[in-house]
Amino acid sequence: MQLNYHAIFLSLFGTTLLTGLPRAFAQNVPSGPTVRAVIADSSSRQVLPYVTIGVVNEHGSPVAAAYSKENGTFSLQLPGSGHFRLVVSSVGHRPLHLPLNAAHGAPALPDTLWLATSSRQLGEVQVVARKQLIEQKPGMLVYNAGNDIGNKGGTAADVLRKAPALNVDPQGNVTMRGSGTLRILVDGKYSGQMARSAADALNMMPADIIQSVEIVTTPSAKYDAEGAAGVINIITIKNGKSFSGALEVTASNWEQAINPRVSLSRDKWNMSFHGHFHRLQDKSAAITERTSLKDGAPTQTLFQEKRQNNVMPHTSGELTVGFTPDSVSELSLNVNAWLGSWPDGSRQTTRIRLPNGTFADAYLQDARKKERFLGADISLGYNRKLKRPGQEFTAMAQVSPTGGNSSYASTQSAEDGKFRSREENFSKTRNTEYTLQADYSHPLSADGAFMLESGIKSIFRDANNNYDVWYADAPPPAALDFLADRSDKFSYSQTVLAGYVLMKMKFKHGWYAEAGARLEHTGMEGKMRGGKDAFSNTLLNFVPTATLSKKLTDEQTLSLSYAKRLTRPYIWDLNPNADASDPSNIVVGNPSLLPEIMHQGELSYGFTPSSGLFLNLAAFYKQTDQSIFDLTTTNDNGVATTQKQNLAGNRRYGMNFSSAFSITPKWNMNGNFNLNRLDYESRALFIVSKGWATDVNVNTMYKLPGNVSLQAFGEYSTRQVTFQGHRTPWFFYSFSAKKELKETKMTVTISAINPFNNTLSQTEVINTAAFRSSVLNRYYDQSLKLTLNWEFGSMFEQKARKKISNDDVREKGGE
Known part of the structure; x- marks a missing residue:
């Protein structure tokens, strides 16, 4: 530089x-x-x-x-x-x-x-200063992931695992203060890839392209109302270079990846591209024990042992082209595309034992699941800075076509190998989404102390799922019979029309106030083939937000905020196509789901002295009505069916503590502590579930001579309450070492993930009047990872781009 x-x-x-x-x-x-x-x-x-x-x-x-x-x-x-x-x-x-x-x-x-x-x-010159690992900004916490060497060769899931106020479970599901109903954006932009499955999408995004993560716990009215828990915005690296780039190659016993990125600029044009080619092996095992009850006495006990070992190749890429015709205007085109194959094959042994000790049934289940997906987000943006400082207009449009073919072939046989039955389910999903958005900010005073922001937005979604189910109780070459009662076409459309007004005010003596309101009109329609079982619903939601903060000193800030949020169900929650690849455990959607509505208050204190210490302490309270949760029931034969429902509300309150500091000039440390209590209550089901949960993580880095850095990370999560039971504690840790070769601009990083544990284990427990069950899940993630990163190019200044932020789609698997 x-x-x-x-x-x-x-x-x-x-x-x-x-x-x-x-x-x-x-x-x-x-x-x-x-x-x-x-x-x-x-x-x-x-x-x-x-x-x-x-x-x-x-x-x-x-x-x-x-x-x-x-x-x-x-x-x-x-x-x-x-x-x-x-x-x-x-x-x-x-x-x-x-x-x-x-x-x-x-x-x-x-x-x-x-x-x-x-x-x-x-x-x-040589730059000797760097950003803090964690920073506090108005309304958010920022984790500067680019300063964390332990992220080299990892994925976005590894990055979020270290961010304040967040928790990532062994399956890659992200929660904020214990709640998974949140929005994950990329550069402020909605991603259909995240909407399909956030856990999968995070594993498809390399950590190498992530510059920072913004954690917005109480979003303002400017954000879409969707996402009850809050908003996560992943900021990617913008290579400020006339011609520059990087090539990262990583390999371990579980995954291999190649991540290229390049950026170039000339005159009024600039372009950047990054790609991700990833081969991931996913191995896991599960042991299930479920006892059916009648009047408190056991009627039968189900024992299952399941093993999975799948290889999942996938790729993604993003291209951004910008044009600045003059000093105050900017046009941009962004294309983000992804495709891959996500198999989920398994072999399972099932035994059913009666109370007298005899076995009523025993069989082997061989399920071969396949999911192939393809999608893209294509957006156009226009930004113009007007005459007054802070006066700005932005218009954006985006189309997101996505599709996927998923199927399973499940074969059941006796323990002696004798054929019993086979079932095949073929499913094809097509989804198209259009978004139009315009935002305007206007300073109401010459010094910018009073700012008015407003905007309008419209989202149009159209999703279709065709599924056919076939069955045979005779071995091949016997033909499969078409099951008309389990085959259909599910069509679903959703329209969201929204507008917002937000007032930001800076007063004397360090006072700051922000108040806004958002109005969202939602129309939902669904039907099966031939128009049967049609349903429709229209909602009008008024969403107020407010923040009041006081700068006590140059180093201390106190803030109080309130936000109303909601979470809408999407096609994955509504789709009635039943996954019966395991006939003893069926998963099916619920077309009658309604959105959940949440009210949240937060009081936070920030302390950032000139010594470099960062400290943030926040207390929060959330009340959720008609919350969306998984409900598992069993029939007289002991078969379990899991479906999302609206039959309960919940309260969640607690505190979050985040800190970062330097022990010595070469030794840095940061950590997070989350404590929350969750109270579920359902009068319809006569269920009350309450309990405290805690998770804590610690990250430390030490610089050695010769451009060598060492890092250690550990996270522990205690028992967590669910609507019908709880999940047991789990622990994750890693060690990393990095060597920088400044002459060649090469970085070599070696990481050890859970080196002293072969698997990461967690048990899910459910206790009801009809049954009690426990599922012990073991995830094989012990690994040794080597990453090589080579950077090239020269510096130039590149402007950040504004993009569509459809943060209103519920991610698959959120709770």
């Missing part, structure tokens, strides 16, 4: 003024008039904080100094009357010199002082 030494000199000059002048002029100095203005960038039209402002007299000696605030304003009192010169300087901009004639009162200054961007090349 190169620096402009002239700009550095001016900045140091300004710093000297700021530190030296208060002492030099501490005596009685004649007071003069005050000058005020706003500092802004002439190209981006955005205000510039912390710009150095100095005043020199006719002899060139410094006589006063100040710096601009976060909103770009400054106020500076002159030492007396006379002729002066104002010097405004900021790194990356040309210095501004203005005469000040204070001989007859306050000199006249424009309301806004515009600084032009410097085009001079900067000399090469």
